[in-house]
Amino acid sequence: MFNLEALDLARIQFAFTVSFHIIFPAITIGLASFLAVLEGLWLKTRNDTYRDLYHFWSKIFAVNFGMGVVSGLVMAYQFGTNWSGFSDFAGSITGPLLTYEVLTAFFLEAGFLGVMLFGWNRVGRGLHFFATVMVAIGTLISTFWILASNSWMQTPQGFEIVDGRVMPMDWLAIVFNPSFPFRLAHMAIAAFVATAFFVGASAAWHLLRGNDSKPVRKMFSMALWMALIVAPIQAVVGDAHGLNTLEHQPAKIAAIEGHWENADNGPTPLVLFGIPDMQAEKTKYAIEIPYLGSLILTHSLDKQIPALKSFPKEDRPNSTVIFWSFRVMAGLGMLMILVGVLGLALRRNGKVYRHRGFQRLMLLMGPSGLIALLAGWITTEVGRQPWVVYGLMRTHDAASHHSVAQMSTSLALFVVIYCSVFTVGIGYMMKLVSKGPQPHHEHPPEGTPLQTPRRPLSAVTDNLESATRVH
Numbered sequence: 001m002f003n004l005e006a007l008d009l010a011r012i013q014f015a016f017t018v019s020f021h022i023i024f025p026a027i028t029i030g031l032a033s034f035l036a037v038l039e040g041l042w043l044k045t046r047n048d049t050y051r052d053l054y055h056f057w058s059k060i061f062a063v064n065f066g067m068g069v070v071s072g073l074v075m076a077y078q079f080g081t082n083w084s085g086f087s088d089f090a091g092s093i094t095g096p097l098l099t100y101e102v103l104t105a106f107f108l109e110a111g112f113l114g115v116m117l118f119g120w121n122r123v124g125r126g127l128h129f130f131a132t133v134m135v136a137i138g139t140l141i142s143t144f145w146i147l148a149s150n151s152w153m154q155t156p157q158g159f160e161i162v163d164g165r166v167m168p169m170d171w172l173a174i175v176f177n178p179s180f181p182f183r184l185a186h187m188a189i190a191a192f193v194a195t196a197f198f199v200g201a202s203a204a205w206h207l208l209r210g211n212d213s214k215p216v217r218k219m220f221s222m223a224l225w226m227a228l229i230v231a232p233i234q235a236v237v238g239d240a241h242g243l244n245t246l247e248h249q250p251a252k253i254a255a256i257e258g259h260w261e262n263a264d265n266g267p268t269p270l271v272l273f274g275i276p277d278m279q280a281e282k283t284k285y286a287i288e289i290p291y292l293g294s295l296i297l298t299h300s301l302d303k304q305i306p307a308l309k310s311f312p313k314e315d316r317p318n319s320t321v322i323f324w325s326f327r328v329m330a331g332l333g334m335l336m337i338l339v340g341v342l343g344l345a346l347r348r349n350g351k352v353y354r355h356r357g358f359q360r361l362m363l364l365m366g367p368s369g370l371i372a373l374l375a376g377w378i379t380t381e382v383g384r385q386p387w388v389v390y391g392l393m394r395t396h397d398a399a400s401h402h403s404v405a406q407m408s409t410s411l412a413l414f415v416v417i418y419c420s421v422f423t424v425g426i427g428y429m430m431k432l433v434s435k436g437p438q439p440h441h442e443h444p445p446e447g448t449p450l451q452t453p454r455r456p457l458s459a460v461t462d463n464l465e466s467a468t469r470v471h
Contacts (some may be wrong), residue, residue: 007399009407010082013414015381017074020418022377023370024068029143029188030195031061033135034222035116039129048439049214055120056215056437056445057199062117063429067422074414082407086388086398090166093159093174095151109135118324143188151180153389154380155248166392178248182379184242189234190376193336194369196226201366202433204359215437217353220362223350228340235333238294246297249390252304252383253404255319258295258324259285261307268293268304273327281309283323317383329375332368339365 004012035054040183078096078145079087087095095337115123122133158173159166168174200223206216243361246253259268260275261285271293297305308316309376332377339361346352 003358006402006403007016007396008409009404009411010402011395011398014075014078014082015244016411017418018377019374020422021068021071021075022373024064024071025139025142026191026194026370026373027064028061028068028196029139029191031057031064031133031194032139032321034195034199035061036129036132036136037222039132043125043129043348047113048254049218052215052437052439053219055221056261058117060429060432063425063432065113067425067429071418071422076094080404081399081421083388083398084400085365086393088165089232089393089398092152093152093166093168093276095148096168097145097152097175099151101142101145103144105138108141109138111139131352140188143191143438144184147184147187148175148177148180150176151183154384155159155179156389156392166389171353179241179244182237182244183188185237186234186241186376189230189237190369190373192226192230193234194373195231196223197336197339197362197365198368199223200227201363204362204438205434207359208363211436212353213437218260223342224340224362226345227336230458231333231340235337236288238330238333242297243299246305249383251308252310252317252322252380253297253316254308254311255304255317256322256379257297257305258286258303258319258323259293259307261309262304265304266293267295267300267302268435270468271323272322276317276323278318278320283319314386322379322383323376325375328380329372332372332375334371336365 018170037057038050038057039052050378079094112131112134115128116135119128119131152174155178156166157177158168158170160169161167168453199219203216203220203223207220242253255276257268258271258274259279260281262268267290269288269290271283272287272289274286276283291301293304293305295298308319313331342361343352346355346358352358386394388395
């Protein structure tokens with residue numbers, strides 16, 4: 001298949017499935033906290049706008065949560081089917097960490113999700129709010145354990161190698177490895193930013209169509225406040241994460257910067273744009289800014305960063321890929337900060353609700369948070385190569401022994417099934433978004449039997465078949 005080896009196909013398959021999956025947990029994390037805030041504000045103010053927004057976004061949350069669970073199950077199986085060498089080598093650490101995620105986060109979410117989605121008229125207001133908060137906390141706990149496992153693969157510690165396998169020696173050191181706090185904060189904030197722009201774009205779409213209702217204005221305003229506050233925080237956290245990466249994974253930073261050699265003892269320039277060439281060992285057509293690389297990466301005007309040529313060829317990440325994925329992430333991050341500032345400037349006299357140009361910009365920025373998140377994960381995962389566990393196990397040693405034909409067939413099936421199933425699911429979710437917030441009645445009409453739904457999608461009253469039918 002395209003002259004690729006089985007290892008290449010295994011990596012593409014995992015990258016494809018994880019890229020589909022990560023979108024849904026990111027929105028789940030952000031929406032769960034958003035729902036908790038909305039219900040808390042409704043309980044405090046009794047403003048029906050917050051209640052109507054809660055019920056509007058809870059339906060979207062239910063669909064998104066269901067797709068996130070389904071897409072996540074596949075990745076767990078791939079550790080055994082495609083990456084058995086990794087499971088054999090590091091399973092004694094990654095296995096328990098993922099188990100803790102199930103025992104704490106998933107059980108917590110599953111235990112309270114039913115109350116949150118179906119208990120509005122069946123339990124007390126305090127209990128229902130508690131359930132919503134528990135689901136929101138569950139999503140963050142899940143993030144904690146998943147990032148602990150992935151961060152250990154980036155900066156492993158707290159272990160010994162016995163008979164060719166990693167054995168845990170200090171679980172606190174394993175969980176709280178050097179990159180974990182930075183990566184956890186970076187991912188959680190990225191989820192909030194992505195959700196803010198998703199919510200803001202939804203509101204902008206309704207405003208552009210003439211739906212200038214109170215709930216639409218409120219969610220537009222809340223999304224812009226979140227963007228204004230959280231996007232700059234993400235930039236600060238990202239800077240700290242970069243300093244940590246420079247300390248523990250200098251080759252990754254050199255590849256991100258397209259920086260090949262230090263000619264003298266002078267400061268490192270910042271390469272704004274260029275085309276890194278792994279074969280020629282240089283960045284072609286480079287546009288550089290003197291001193292800025294040292295200033296950003298080391299917070300000094302004279303320190304240098306390690307150059308790619310100082311590492312053996314077999315230990316260098318693919319600079320051609322992560323040079324651009326990082327710039328996509330950073331560029332969108334700066335644009336999101338700008339949008340937050342513009343929104344603040346337009347708030348005077350309600351201009352933000354009437355400025356159609358800004359609303360169109362916000363609509364276009366809807367997927368920006370998710371694109372930046374994907375670009376960030378590409379940067380960190382491709383930048384870890386050629387290691388699957390940094391400095392301990394190379395990726396080619398982690399893969400299972402499958403043929404090219406087997407991997408090509410399974411990859412093709414994944415592409416067809418994922419594009420079919422999740423295209424329908426995402427289309428259905430967008431249909432729910434397009435309907436907009438509706439007034440919610442506290443009690444069902446008389447004569448309507450109370451049902452007991454058993455799955456998250458049951459929280460959505462719209463018919464999936466009619467929603468996806470082509471007219």
